[in-house]
Amino acid sequence: MKICVLVKEVPDAAVEKRMDEGSMRIDRSGEKNLNPFDTHAIEAAMQVKEGGEVDVEEVVAVTMGPESAFRALHKAVSLGADRSVHLTDEALAGSDVCATGYALSKVLEAESPDLVLLGQQSDDGECYTIGAVVADHLKMPSLTQVIKMDVAEGKLTCERQAEYGYDTVEVELPAVISVGDAINEPRYPSLKAIMGAKKKPLETKATGDAGIEGDRVGDDGSRTKVLAINPPPQKEAGEIIEDEDTDETVQKIVAWMDERKLLA
Amino acid sequence: MSGILTYALHYEGAFNKNSLGAVSEGAKLAKEIGGEAAVVVVGDPSELSDELCGSLGKYGAAKVYRANAPEGLGAPVVDVMAKVIQDEGYSYALFGGGLLGFEIGAGLTARLNVGVTMEVTEVDAQDGKLVAKRPILQDSAVVDVDYVGEPGVIIGRLNAFDAEESGDATAEVVDVDVQLEEHSTKATMVQRGEQRGADVNIEDAEILVAGGRGLGKAEGFEMCESLAEAMGGAVAATRAVVDAGWYPYAAQIGQTGKTVAPKLYLAAGISGAIQHKVGMQASENIVAINKDPNAPIFEFSDLGVVGDLNKIVPKLAEAVKEKKGG
Ligand SMILES: Cc1cc2nc3c(=O)[nH]c(=O)nc-3n(C[C@H](O)[C@H](O)[C@H](O)COP(=O)(O)OP(=O)(O)OC[C@H]3O[C@@H](n4cnc5c(N)ncnc54)[C@H](O)[C@@H]3O)c2cc1C
Ligand SMILES: Nc1ncnc2c1ncn2[C@@H]1O[C@H](COP(=O)(O)O)[C@@H](O)[C@H]1O
Numbered sequence: 001m002k003i004c005v006l007v008k009e010v011p012d013a014a015v016e017k018r019m020d021e022g023s024m025r026i027d028r029s030g031e032k033n034l035n036p037f038d039t040h041a042i043e044a045a046m047q048v049k050e051g052g053e054v055d056v057e058e059v060v061a062v063t064m065g066p067e068s069a070f071r072a073l074h075k076a077v078s079l080g081a082d083r084s085v086h087l088t089d090e091a092l093a094g095s096d097v098c099a100t101g102y103a104l105s106k107v108l109e110a111e112s113p114d115l116v117l118l119g120q121q122s123d124d125g126e127c128y129t130i131g132a133v134v135a136d137h138l139k140m141p142s143l144t145q146v147i148k149m150d151v152a153e154g155k156l157t158c159e160r161q162a163e164y165g166y167d168t169v170e171v172e173l174p175a176v177i178s179v180g181d182a183i184n185e186p187r188y189p190s191l192k193a194i195m196g197a198k199k200k201p202l203e204t205k206a207t208g209d210a211g212i213e214g215d216r217v218g219d220d221g222s223r224t225k226v227l228a229i230n231p232p233p234q235k236e237a238g239e240i241i242e243d244e245d246t247d248e249t250v251q252k253i254v255a256w257m258d259e260r261k262l263l264a
Numbered sequence: 265m266s267g268i269l270t271y272a273l274h275y276e277g278a279f280n281k282n283s284l285g286a287v288s289e290g291a292k293l294a295k296e297i298g299g300e301a302a303v304v305v306v307g308d309p310s311e312l313s314d315e316l317c318g319s320l321g322k323y324g325a326a327k328v329y330r331a332n333a334p335e336g337l338g339a340p341v342v343d344v345m346a347k348v349i350q351d352e353g354y355s356y357a358l359f360g361g362g363l364l365g366f367e368i369g370a371g372l373t374a375r376l377n378v379g380v381t382m383e384v385t386e387v388d389a390q391d392g393k394l395v396a397k398r399p400i401l402q403d404s405a406v407v408d409v410d411y412v413g414e415p416g417v418i419i420g421r422l423n424a425f426d427a428e429e430s431g432d433a434t435a436e437v438v439d440v441d442v443q444l445e446e447h448s449t450k451a452t453m454v455q456r457g458e459q460r461g462a463d464v465n466i467e468d469a470e471i472l473v474a475g476g477r478g479l480g481k482a483e484g485f486e487m488c489e490s491l492a493e494a495m496g497g498a499v500a501a502t503r504a505v506v507d508a509g510w511y512p513y514a515a516q517i518g519q520t521g522k523t524v525a526p527k528l529y530l531a532a533g534i535s536g537a538i539q540h541k542v543g544m545q546a547s548e549n550i551v552a553i554n555k556d557p558n559a560p561i562f563e564f565s566d567l568g569v570v571g572d573l574n575k576i577v578p579k580l581a582e583a584v585k586e587k588k589g590g
Contacts, residue, residue, distance in 0.1 A: 017401045017402075017404070018401065018404070018405075019400070019401070019405050019407070024407075026400075026401070096379060096380075097370070097373060097379075097380050098373045098374070098377060098378060098379055098380060101370070101373065101374055102374070102377070105374075124401075126383070126400070126538075127382055128366050128382060129366055129367075129369070129370035129373070129380065129382060129419075130370075131370070132338060132366070132367045132368075132370030132371050132374075133370045133371070133373050133374045134374075135339075135371070135374075135447075136339075136342065136370070136371045136373075136374035136375050137374050139445065139446070139447045140447055140450075141339060141447050141448070141450035141451040142338070142339070142367070142451070143337075143367075143451065144363070144366065144367055145363065147507050157454070161363075161503065161506070161507065161513070161520050162336070162362075162363045162364065162456075162457075162520060163273065163275070163280060163362045163363055163364065163520055164275050164456065164457035165456075165457040165458050165459050165460070165513055166455075166457075166458040166459075166460055166513070167336065167453060167455065167456050167457065167458070168453075168454040168455040168458070169337065169451055169452065169453055169454060170451070170452050170454050171450065171451045172450040172451070175450070175451075180507065181504075182503075182504065182507030182508060216377070222379070222412070223373075223377070223378050223379030223380075223411060223412045223413055223416075224379035224380070224381060224409050224410070224411060224412065224416075225409070225410045225411075225412060226407050226408070226409055226410075227395065227407075227408040227409065227410050228407070228408040229405050229406070229407050229408075230405065230406045230407075230408065231405065231406070232399060232403050232404060232405060232406055233406075235563075235564060238550075238562065238564075238565045238566045238567055238568050239566070239567050239568070240562065240567075240568045240569075240570065241567070241568070241569045241570070241571075242557075242570045242571070243569060243570060243571025243572070243575070243576060246571070246575045246576055246579055247579065249569060249571060249576060250576065250579045250580045250582075250583045251583065253551065253567070253569060253576075253580055253583075254580070254583050254584060254587050256551075256567050257528065257549075257551070257584075258587065260528075260549055262471065262495075262527060262528045262549065263495070263584060263587055263588055
């Protein structure tokens with residue numbers, strides 16, 4: 001069995017994220033990191049591999065992104081992936097969900113995996129959708145927000161929370177699964193794994209290598225256009241209490257609530 | 265035909281409130297762009313009577329396409345909506361907030377090679393076209409999104425669209441026969457809507473003390489329960505702690521939980537993720553206790569307390585008891 005994990009490089013959690021008014025895209029300058037939600041997908045792949053229920057030959061990390069994104073792949077490999085594929089091309093810049101999902105599906109098609117794993121959301125784009133887009137292109141069944149995944153020969157039994165409570169769904173392989181962050185506690189990479197990551201095979205592909213039609217990706221191939229960026233509706237800033245002396249803090253909270261007749 | 269096609273999710277004989285919101289919004293927008301408002305419903309024929317389907321007319325739908333296919337999973341609905349759009353030519357597909365709409369909308373995007381916008385809070389009709397407004401980056405900005413080509417896929421944020429009965433019209437019900445794609449038959453529902461944990465009632469409470477992952481462990485909820493008891497309220501929770509099995513699903517607030525608007529919502533150890541915020545932002549007073557001064561919840565709290573909940577919450581319970589007793 002072969003597992004592909006889709007990973008993305010995103011601005012580091014500590015970086016204040018903002019839009020770039022010129023390009024109408026997220027400003028992705030500054031410190032970057034592997035999308036934290038994707039570490040759960042890698043961990044899920046490793047648990048399938050180590051679980052012994054099925055034989056996993058390979059875990060392959062796949063990303064689409066600018067040149068710098070190879071670092072997200074190194075991180076994915078240090079967490080256990082065997083090799084990685086980096087789809088990178090100027091022509092891809094500005095791709096929306098439709099274009100990104102299409103492009104990633106072309107890379108996956110060539111890999112022909114039995115299982116594709118993704119994170120529940122990218123920390124910057126927060127679209128929650130790439131999994132289902134990729135799945136439809138690959139003509140595979142899919143499920144998002146999965147928090148429990150039992151693997152057996154040829155099928156998965158998945159659990160996830162939907163609108164009315166928890167659903168249990170049986171999914172035949174090959175399949176595309178986006179995992180929720182409650183599925184596992186990702187491991188930390190060992191120093192040895194971090195050092196060794198650069199030596200694992202990393203293949204770089206341009207659009208042509210992946211058979212991606214140029215007019216379906218990038219700014220021009222995208223099916224949505226950002227017309228304007230506006231500030232959010234303003235909400236009056238709340239009061240802030242820094243807790244130094246807890247007795248005092250608590251009295252302040254009580255007084256605040258009492259003023260609003262919440263303790264009647 | 266220009267028009268707007270929505271999807272109405274249903275469970276145990278009733279349509280989802282957010283789906284009804286999408287139907288209402290779709291009807292309103294269809295009028296503005298001069299098109300028809302239609303709805304797709306999918307499920308076992310025994311669950312989808314003419315009467316139930318026709319009742320969507322009350323929310324402004326002119327037509328309801330009914331298909332016999334599995335309900336509760338995305339791909340079969342993608343097949344049905346794609347066929348209806350291809351045969352009848354709708355200009356937009358619109359979904360209410362929740363979970364399934366994201367999966368169906370994403371599937372349509374791929375199937376029809378069209379644009380998608382999610383977490384949409386508002387839709388504007390301009391010159392016969394729609395522009396979707398989407399908050400991004402933790403709601404720090406809102407982008408206006410236009411579509412290239414048709415149909416455009418619009419996935420609403422939870423509670424963004426209100427379900428409004430606009431009359432007592434009955435929608436025309438049209439049966440559609442759809443051959444499901446092979447991959448759409450490869451996921452099957454084994455159990456739907458399992459309620460994990462006790463059946464607690466939080467919807468009627470005027471005061472809610474909500475706990476999140478910051479409580480550290482399941483036992484942390486005891487602090488919330490003591491405070492709620494002192495205040496005469498109930499206890500609520502985030503998905504993170506419900507998924508972890510610390511608290512019952514029935515107490516979960518947010519996108520795949522409940523929507524509440526109590527007089528007071530006191531959040532302890534909750535970061536304030538969008539999916540939680542959408543279920544409680546209409547509360548009259550929001551108090552947050554969080555040790556991280558940059559936690560997003562402080563952006564929409566009326567009173568923010570930066571500190572360790574383990575120190576603050578027990579003392580607060582005592583102080584409230586004292587105040588109320590005296
Ligand atoms: C499709 C989808 C649907 C979702 N539906 C829902 C939903 O219905 N409801 C929901 O709630 N979420 C939902 N989520 C999940 C949501 O995105 C967040 O992951 C979740 O709300 C986070 O829960 P939390 O605040 O408890 O945990 P965290 O985000 O981990 O926050 C914990 C907070 O506790 C603070 N903290 C830690 N220790 C202390 C301490 N000692 N004292 C004080 N503060 C402390 C931390 O600073 C942190 O801010 C959904 C997500 C998706 C993708
Ligand atoms: N550019 C990308 N390259 C690889 N994987 C991606 C990319 N964008 C999104 N993903 C995957 O899709 C998941 C959901 O992202 P999103 O739909 O953007 O919220 C992420 O957790 C990743 O696993």
